[in-house]
Amino acid sequence: MIKLLTFNRERCTGARECERTCAQTWFKTPAVECSSIRIREVEGGFRATFCIQCGECIAVCPANALYRDKQGIVRVRKADCVGCMSCVGFCPYAAMFYDPQEAVPFKCVSCGQCVKTCPAQALAMTEAPDATQVEALSGI
């Protein structure tokens, strides 16, 4: 079982607290460009973009810099990353983001910090056997 982030679009109010929390947690900045979760407004509500740990990027990486850890989370091994943007372009959910200065990708690693600060309880951590559950649960 993998501990995965899930999103309930019925509850999201677009407060974007998750974006700020994520950016602050990992990059010590509130800038949304540094967040691994992005909220976008669509007709009738909001949608979230974040990594669901499907792992399709692992095969695309020419430098073996992407791997799945023991908890089942897909991670970037920065020391091996060649900054090629392959994973950014080939993520089926456009959920691989990058630091444009260093050309190093970053992504959601299911840390759960955003869950704690969401004022609408739209985010949750869920135990699931694989990523397909997140896709279904989150309407991604």
Add this chain to the structure above:
Amino acid sequence: MTDKITRHVLAEFPYQRSPVERGYTNQTLYINVSDYTIAARPVTDFMKEKFIGGRGFDLWLLWNAVKDTTRWNDPENEVVISPGPCSGVTQYPGSGKSIVATISPTTHVVTDCNVGGHFGPQLKFAGWDALELQGIADRDVIVVIDGPAGKVTIEELPEAPTDTHLLGAWLTEALAETPEDRYVISTVTTGTGAEHTLIGCLNFSLFDRKRNDIRYKQAARGGPGTVFRHKRIKAVVVIGFPVKGTSVAPADPERLARVGAKMQREVHEYDPKQNRMRNRGTPYLVHIMNAYDLLPVHNFKFGAHPDHVKIMADVWEARFTQGLPDGCWYGCTLACAHAVDGFELRTGPYQGQRVIVDGPEYETVGALGSDCGIFDPDAILELNFYCDTYGIDTISFGNLTAFVMECYEAGILNLERTGGLDLHFGNAAAALELLHQMGRGEGFGLIAGQGVRRMKQIFAEEYGADPAFLWDIGVEVKGMEQSMYMSKESLAQQGGYALTNKGPQHDEAWLIFMDQVNNQIPTFEDKAEALHYFPMWRTWFGLCGFCKLLWNDVIPPSNKYSQEPAKIPEHVANYVEVFSAVTGREVTKEDLIRMSEAVYNFQRVFNWRLGGGSRKDDIPPYRAVGPVTKEEYESRQERYDKQLRELVGVDPTSLTTEEKMAALRQYREGRYQQLMDAVYKRRGWTPNALPTLEKLHELGIDLPEVVEVVKRYL
């Protein structure tokens, strides 16, 4: 990592690594293997302004190294390798090329090759914008450029094997202290075939981290491997540095990352719906070429064959290992550099070994396959592997084998003359044996390995063959064997091949669909404009270190609504962005063409300086223009008869096939002469293909030594 080898260092040159700044290291490395001179030379602002890098740097350095009388096998001839300022970029796919130039043993003018692999980028990261290899050693030597240690050595390694698949692995294992070191090592090698033929290629290695093995890409056209081995250089090795997105130190990394991410997304979205290069590589073209009568069959006699289905894309898709990031440099998600893993060799010195076969590419399938009438994928793979490891150009080998097969069937050759090789079209075993003879330096392989042009002379002089017939059927221009597209029905492509600087390679212009299929360039002026723009545009990839495929082998759907869809304007704009972001030199799309035009004209003058370059050197053989034999004419009689009626104004009804062939030939050859006039005029050249002083002045390339050469011929 293996038991360490003993390294006999013959010369050592310590150096201070020049950091990469905006794509350049601002110095080049000069090595003379005759007297062991090793030196660092500065890259001037003039070089960057006028020659940009890559092929431009190659040509400038070579120009300064040779004399007017230099031949390919003179010590002063060089093999020059330069990556170009954008080579080593990882964010934008297709940005890791090296460009090789040398005076060719088959054309006797400059040849240039655009090649993948990790050598060029790592050469740059090790501190060098270009590498000049001059001189002829008195023993076999290996050059090691060790970036982390800051030294260049010329070494004698007597135990080193020669053939690439052994030597590349041997050197990489020997020089890597840790498994990770293998990632930053790249070798340039060739093989025993390059020692015995004039069609030798160079193999540029890359360490494939997914396969945990070494792979190779080829700089093959015009015999650079032959020059390399003649210098008694067995290998050049670079030990570079771990690659990062910032390794080329771009002026504007954010801008570079933005355009790179956009292009990666585009490959992801559209390649599966368009060419599916990621699954099939360039062999996706086999079926298309066959459908349009463009796939060379039996030495370019015909453009289609029912058996093409045995060597078309789905066959290769099933053989290529799927799901691997098969780019020849990091970040190339178009990933055309596919491979067949675990292929068991059935013949030759490595019989029984299981090997990786890099490829085959479309050109190799056409050359080793359909052009020779060989429709057996296993035979093509075997030929492909041995060509690579022996250091032999697959295109030239396939083309010349098809030529000797036609000569064999025409009675010019026989079993006695070939030393027992039954060289009928389709005899894969004979083709393989011919290749092994080149590897061993034996028999008829020594004659064939001299290339089509030289064979024409030999067959006429020694076997009494009709020189006119040989000239017609030998598909070479300037001495280089033509690559694998039928140009009979496209006048523009006849020019695209024959009006080139180095010889008939499609990397200058591929105009068949624009011309023959879509009829977008109907007039001579239209064709001349295309034969100006596209060679200049494609030259630019070689100045900067780019691959051409990312320009037009995946296309945004909106392209069809653009004003000039053939130019793929959105992708041209991408390249403007990448070049500006890397170098900090703000350019427009027009600037890119001007950059190429200066270098292209310089190369044409260089050809004149070496004794080539004139109108007579731009004439294609008639096999590339029209039907040489009755068999060819009659195979497409309806098409040719219609052309006689509608284009030539001749009623074919009462004519014999020979009379019809003569009328068609007169018409087609006349049209080609008119095309030459139009193209030379558009390019700013004299009717004899010499760049004018006015043109050189306009391009800012009117250097005294260049003007001096032109004035000799005005």
